[in-house]
Amino acid sequence: MSLTEISAERVRRRGDDSAVLRMSDAEAAEIGNDPNTPDDDQRVLLNMGPSHPSTHGVLRLMLEMEGETVLRSKPVVGYLHTGMEKQGEQLSYLQGCTNVTRMDYASPLFNELAFSLTTEKLLGIEVPERATWIRMMMCELNRMASHFLFMASNGMDLGAVGMMIYGWREREEILRFFEKVTGLRMNHNYIRPGGVAADLPDDWQLDVARLLEIIPPRLEEYDTLMTGQPIWRARLQGVGAMAPEEAIALSATGPLLRSTGVPSDLRRDEPYLAYDQVEFDVIVGTYGDCYDRYAIRLNEIRESIRIVRQILDMMPSGDYRVQDKKVTPPPRARIDESMEALIHHFKIFTEGYKVPAGEAYAAVESPRGELGVYIVSDGSSHPYRMHVRSPSFINLQSMPHLMQNGLIADGVAIISSIDPIMGEVDR
Amino acid sequence: MGLIGDVKENGLEGLEYNFVTGQVESLVQWARTRSMWPATFGLACCAIEMMAAGAAHYDLARYGMEVFRASPRQADLMIVAGRVSQKMSPVLRQVYDQMMEPKWVISMGVCASTGGMFNNYAIVQGVDEVVPVDVYAPGCPPGPETLMHAIFTLHEKIQTGEILQRRSDNGGGAGITIEQRDGQSAPLEIRGAR
Amino acid sequence: MSESTEVDESEEVAAPDPQPEPPTRFGVPLSDSLGVSTIHPSPEEWLGVAEAARAEGFDHLTDLTAVDYLTYGAPRGLPDGINAERFEVVAHLSNVSSRERLRLRAQVPADEPTLPTLFDVWPGAEALEREVYDMFGIVFADHPDMCRILMPDDWVGHPLRKDYAVGQIPVQFKDEGMKR
Numbered sequence: 068m069s070l071t072e073i074s075a076e077r078v079r080r081r082g083d084d085s086a087v088l089r090m091s092d093a094e095a096a097e098i099g100n101d102p103n104t105p106d107d108d109q110r111v112l113l114n115m116g117p118s119h120p121s122t123h124g125v126l127r128l129m130l131e132m133e134g135e136t137v138l139r140s141k142p143v144v145g146y147l148h149t150g151m152e153k154q155g156e157q158l159s160y161l162q163g164c165t166n167v168t169r170m171d172y173a174s175p176l177f178n179e180l181a182f183s184l185t186t187e188k189l190l191g192i193e194v195p196e197r198a199t200w201i202r203m204m205m206c207e208l209n210r211m212a213s214h215f216l217f218m219a220s221n222g223m224d225l226g227a228v229g230m231m232i233y234g235w236r237e238r239e240e241i242l243r244f245f246e247k248v249t250g251l252r253m254n255h256n257y258i259r260p261g262g263v264a265a266d267l268p269d270d271w272q273l274d275v276a277r278l279l280e281i282i283p284p285r286l287e288e289y290d291t292l293m294t295g296q297p298i299w300r301a302r303l304q305g306v307g308a309m310a311p312e313e314a315i316a317l318s319a320t321g322p323l324l325r326s327t328g329v330p331s332d333l334r335r336d337e338p339y340l341a342y343d344q345v346e347f348d349v350i351v352g353t354y355g356d357c358y359d360r361y362a363i364r365l366n367e368i369r370e371s372i373r374i375v376r377q378i379l380d381m382m383p384s385g386d387y388r389v390q391d392k393k394v395t396p397p398p399r400a401r402i403d404e405s406m407e408a409l410i411h412h413f414k415i416f417t418e419g420y421k422v423p424a425g426e427a428y429a430a431v432e433s434p435r436g437e438l439g440v441y442i443v444s445d446g447s448s449h450p451y452r453m454h455v456r457s458p459s460f461i462n463l464q465s466m467p468h469l470m471q472n473g474l475i476a477d478g479v480a481i482i483s484s485i486d487p488i489m490g491e492v493d494r
Numbered sequence: 495m496g497l498i499g500d501v502k503e504n505g506l507e508g509l510e511y512n513f514v515t516g517q518v519e520s521l522v523q524w525a526r527t528r529s530m531w532p533a534t535f536g537l538a539c540c541a542i543e544m545m546a547a548g549a550a551h552y553d554l555a556r557y558g559m560e561v562f563r564a565s566p567r568q569a570d571l572m573i574v575a576g577r578v579s580q581k582m583s584p585v586l587r588q589v590y591d592q593m594m595e596p597k598w599v600i601s602m603g604v605c606a607s608t609g610g611m612f613n614n615y616a617i618v619q620g621v622d623e624v625v626p627v628d629v630y631a632p633g634c635p636p637g638p639e640t641l642m643h644a645i646f647t648l649h650e651k652i653q654t655g656e657i658l659q660r661r662s663d664n665g666g667g668a669g670i671t672i673e674q675r676d677g678q679s680a681p682l683e684i685r686g687a688r
Numbered sequence: 689m690s691e692s693t694e695v696d697e698s699e700e701v702a703a704p705d706p707q708p709e710p711p712t713r714f715g716v717p718l719s720d721s722l723g724v725s726t727i728h729p730s731p732e733e734w735l736g737v738a739e740a741a742r743a744e745g746f747d748h749l750t751d752l753t754a755v756d757y758l759t760y761g762a763p764r765g766l767p768d769g770i771n772a773e774r775f776e777v778v779a780h781l782s783n784v785s786s787r788e789r790l791r792l793r794a795q796v797p798a799d800e801p802t803l804p805t806l807f808d809v810w811p812g813a814e815a816l817e818r819e820v821y822d823m824f825g826i827v828f829a830d831h832p833d834m835c836r837i838l839m840p841d842d843w844v845g846h847p848l849r850k851d852y853a854v855g856q857i858p859v860q861f862k863d864e865g866m867k868r
Contacts, residue, residue, distance in 0.1 A: 078811045081832045087814075089833035091841060117582065118589050120534050120564040124541060125582060145838035146582045147538055150616035152823070153847055153854060157614075165611065172539035172635075188722055216542070219549075235549030242546075252546075252637060254539060315784055318749050318812025329784060336787045424762035427722050428751070428780060428791070441778065443755050445762045452848075456751040456780070464815050490538050493579070493838055581840045615847055615855030616839075 075312030078468055086471035088131050088139035095129065109133050113475075117146045121224045121479045124489035126463075128478075135474050140467045144460070147493040155453035159419025160186050163450065165256045167440070170455060171491035172253055174213040176206050177433040178491075179258035181440040181455075184339060184429035186260040189422050189444050190394065196341075197385040198262035203340045204275070204378045205248070205257065206431075207371040211282070212241040213434040214364045214371075217486050218289065221361060224483040225302050227293065237285055244274050261395050262388025272379060279376055286368060294365070303358035307469035307481040310355065317465045320458050321436025322367070323485060326352035326359035333432035345377045357477075357484040364486075367434075394420050419448030435459050435486060455494060459487040520653075526570070526596065527649040529558045533569030535589060537576030540603040540635040544575045547638035557645065566592040571648070572625070573641070577605035578618040590625045598652070600644050601627045604634050710767060714740045717767040726791040728770045734794050735804040738779075742809050746781040746790055749810035752817065753778050754796075754824045758850040766793075774798035775826055779806070796826055805831040823848035 077086070095112055116127035125146035131139040155166050163186070167178040180202060187194060194202075215238040222230020242252045247268055249255035257264050268274075293299045311327040324331050332349040334342040350366045352359025388395050396415045397408040424446040430439035436458030443452040462485050469481045536544055548554045548562060563569040566589045578586055590599070601621050604610035607630045609619035618624060628651060631644035711718040714737045716729045729737040754777045757764065764772050773795035781790045796803060805828040806813040817828040818837040825846040828834060836843065845852050 079808060081807075085832075087833070091835060093841070117585055118535060118566075120562075125537055145836075145840070146579060146585065147577065148579045148581060148616045148838040149538075149577055149612050150614040150847060150855075151612070153616075154612055154614050157854060169539055169611075169634075172542055219545075231545075232550045235546060236551065239546070239549075239551045253542065253635060315747050316811050318810060318816075320750075331784055425722060425765060426778075428724065430750075437750065439751055439780070441751065441753060441780075443760075445760050451760060452755045454751075454753040454755075456753075460815065460819075461812060464812060581838075613854075615853070 075310060075316050078313050078316050083139075086139055086467040088129055088141040088467070090129065090141065110138065117143075122482060123220065123487055126482065126487060126489055126492070128482075130470075130475065130478070132475065135476070137470045137473055137475055137478055140470050140478070142463050142466055144463065144489070144492050147489045149490070149494060151494045152453055152455065155450055157449065159448045160260055160422055160450065161415065161419050163453065164259050165254075167453075167455065168254045168256055169490065170457065170494055171433060171435065171438070171459070171488045173216050173488050174209050174434050175254050176202075176209040176258055177431055177438050178455075179256065180206055180340075181429060181431045181433075181438050182442075182453075183258050183260045184431065185427050185440040185442045186422065188427040188429055189425055189442060190260065191423070192261065192389055192391055192394065194262055194389055195386040196383045197266075198387050198389070199340050200378055200382050201263050201267060201387060202258055203342065203345075204375055204382070205245075205263075206340075207374045207378070208241050208244065208275075208278070210434045211368050211371045212238050212245075214368050215241070217364050217434075217483075221480075221483045221486075222293065224479050225299070227299065230289075230292065233285070233288065233292070237282060240278060240281065244271075244278060247271075247274065259388075261391065262386070264388075266387040275375060275379055279372055279379070282368070282372060286365065289365060294362070300358065302477075302480060303361060303484075304356060305354070306357045306473065306477045307484060308354055308356040309465065309469055313468060314355065314465065317468065318461050319436070319465050321433070321462065322360050322363045323436065323462050323465060325350065325363055327355035328353055333430055333437060337430075339429070339431060344381070345374050347374050357480050360484040360486075364434075421446060421448050422450075430456065433458060435488065435491070436462055455491075457491040457494060459485075459489075459491040460494075463487050463492060523653045523655075527652050530570050530598075530645075530649075531561045531563050531568060532559060532571045532573050533566045533589065533593065534562045534564055535572050535574055535586070537574070537578065537582065538605065540575035540606070543635045543638055544573055544602065544641060547641045552638040552642070554642075554645075557642075557649075559645065566590070567594060569593055570596065571598050571600065573600045573602050574606045574621045574625075574627075575602040577603075577610065577612060578621050578624065579616050580618060583618050583624045586621070587624050598628045598648055599625050600629045600631060600641075600648060602631045602641060602644070603636055604632060607632070610634060710769070714744075717770060719765070719767045721765060721791065724789060724791050726793055728767060728793050728795070731794055731796060731803050734777075734792075735806070735809070737792065738806050738809045741781055741790060741792075745783045745786065746788070747810075748782045748784050749779065749806065749812050749816070750782045750789075751778075751780040752806070752813055752820065754820045754826055754848075756824060756848065756850045766795075771795060775801055775824060777803055777820065777826060801826040802829055803827075804829050807831055822846065825849065 111132045113130040113132050115130060116122040117125040127143040129141040129143060130137050151166055151170060155163055158166050163182055164179045167182045168175040170178050215234045219231045219234025246252050249257040309327050311329045314324045314327045328351050330349045330351050335349050347370045350363045352363055396412045401408040402412050422444045424444050426443045428439055428441045430437050438458055439456035441454040442450045445451040466481060466485060470478050546552060548560055554560050572590060601607045605612060606621045609617050621627060629644045629648045631640050633640050713727050716727050716733055716737055719726050754775055756775055758774055766772055775796040775798060777794045777796055779792040805817060815837060817831055820826050821834055822836040822838050823846055
């Protein structure tokens with residue numbers, strides 16, 4: 068049995084030697100009153116969050132500490148539980164994207180994409196080529212924006228407060244383009260079953276080319292600021308290390324899994340959209356530590372730039388949404404002249420379109436990992452059941468194992484490097 | 495502000511009198527609007543836009559508000575940015591109760607204001623069921639411009655409002671009672687009567 | 689990673705039948721759902737099938753969720769011999785190296801909503817099973833920490849069950865008829 072296999076057994080432990088503190092609030096409150104607790108017990112139960120600046124929103128941690136060392140920990144989630152899966156049953160397939168886009172609010176387009184791909188699978192429709200490429204370009208830009216948010220928050224969590232400003236500076240540039248295309252800075256509801264909501268604006272090539280021009284030199288600035296910097300390395304290298312067997316056993320995906328050296332990327336492994344027609348590299352790490360996860364995300368921005376550059380040359384012409392009367396509302400000009408078009412438009416937007424009964428699961432590679440949507444349809448215009456496999460929720464399970472026997476200060480780096488988005492964790 | 499120019503050139507001697515008269519109330523109001531520290535209470539999507547408002551492009555520091563305090567005890571303003579779940583609402587109230595008077599609340603985004611599109615079991619249908627709200631910012635999420643407009647609206651409200659008498663009808667406020675030293679006049683309650 | 693159709697030895701050999709043998713995998717019925725291999729273990733077979741699947745290379749438990757079929761009006765797409773029950777626990781497995789995917793659908797009766805836990809097979813099941821318990825009230829026996837995860841500990845009911853109200857407050861201009 069190799070060393071990594073032994074460490075994979077570590078994550079299966081159930082008892083007190085496990086990294087996970089399996090204790091309810093009531094039990095934690097009882098401990099102080101327990102007369103059997105030895106007086107020389109050096110362990111302390113510490114609560115962190117849910118309102119805490121470095122927990123990325125409303126994550127709460129229960130930590131069992133000995134001095135500054137974390138022995139066991141437990142992420143307590145649900146503070147942002149929005150009932151989105153239940154809400155998804157109330158909304159029609161057309162409205163569904165408005166709901167899911169608010170899940171992972173750092174990369175909203177991926178949620179819409181996963182929902183749309185699943186619905187299209189059930190409907191059995193093919194999306195026009197241009198729509199596919201628009202989706203791909205917008206998603207890669209979104210991946211960049213999301214990773215910039217990571218750079219900003221990761222920097223701030225570790226004390227590089229200037230990174231907060233730099234990360235946002237680049238993100239704003241991308242959001243400005245998004246606002247031009249979709250009308251909103253976030254929560255776009257742009258990718259819909261059957262295509263996208265609107266075609267790209269006329270001079271989109273110029274905007275995208277400008278983005279591709281200004282961002283690469285700024286990534287060099289990041290390298291100068293962080294990558295080679297001794298303090299940055301000391302804070303991240305060797306912190307929160309994980310073996311590939313552990314990561315797979317804990318169902319981790321995305322940069323968390325890739326940092327351990329497993330080249331798992333759905334864009335390459337199970338190509339959706341047109342990822343099989345563009346060239347890019349899957350970035351993997353070696354040590355599975357926080358530094359690898361930082362470096363993976365930084366270099367994924369570079370890969371996304373590479374993809375977007377290819378899309379700029381290869382963007383086909385054609386329709387931006389499927390010309391299937393069943394799912395696509397008639398164009399605005401037709402509504403003014405045709406009664407049928409008006410009724411058709413009204414029907415689609417009030418009642419929605421019917422989706423054949425069945426079940427489908429489609430997954431995309433979001434900036435955080437495998438984002439999958441599982442829909443069960445009963446043949447009506449609303450999903451019977453909509454479930455989202457959210458990468459943040461599942462990746463968060465690895466956190467106690469990464470934190471065990473580390474310092475509390477490193478815990479902040481670990482939370483940040485998992486990059487959980489609480490809207491997606493709690494849904 | 496000719497006076498200030500004179501002071502710069504000639505010092506206090508240039509003034510006819512070495513003091514400026516005014517109401518204490520307006521001075522307090524002015525001071526309050528100029529250094530209002532928000533508590534970090536980011537919940538969901540709106541928190542990202544709130545961070546964007548504090549970052550390079552929108553630069554909330556222009557209004558003396560860039561210091562987002564992690565401890566509610568150091569904060570004057572709570573920006574409830576995002577949907578409030580049933581599980582979060584006791585925490586929200588506790589954070590609010592820990593803030594010192596005077597304190598204000600901006601409800602940012604439709605989810606915080608009314609529950610938004612999430613009319614279901616999990617979401618509190620409006621944060622005003624939990625804490626008293628001064629300004630509601632619409633939008634899903636409100637852009638940084640909208641948040642700034644909400645902040646200006648609050649500044650205006652503070653500058654034109656009373657400085658002590660707040661929150662009698664909605665049960666807000668810290669409920670601190672100050673006993674008068676002379677033992678004659680009635681105790682002054684910060685919670686106050688409007 | 690061959691598409692194994694062999695019948696588990698412990699299962700009784702069916703009587704000779706003119707019909708072709710229904711496809712099976714890991715000894716349980718196999719069906720195809722929009723291109724995804726789906727197997728239908730019973731609650732008793734659940735753990736054994738999971739172990740067999742892991743031994744065959746499905747090392748990644750990608751997703752685990754449940755569906756409450758209380759008010760479902762359409763055909764369920766179950767192969768012959770599988771009795772439809774109210775709850776169905778759905779798991780998605782994948783093989784990280786070959787990228788093969790497999791779906792498990794287990795029928796869980798409403799009067800005894802219990803399944804054995806997959807924690808010992810894939811520790812990543814811990815949070816997912818807690819979520820299913822929280823949302824559907826399906827208990828995973830021998831789970832290390834079977835408690836609510838998303839809702840508060842003292843919450844009553846399981847929100848994603850179909851007989852659990854959405855909890856809408858009435859909204860103007862939206863009458864009862866428009867609600868689903």
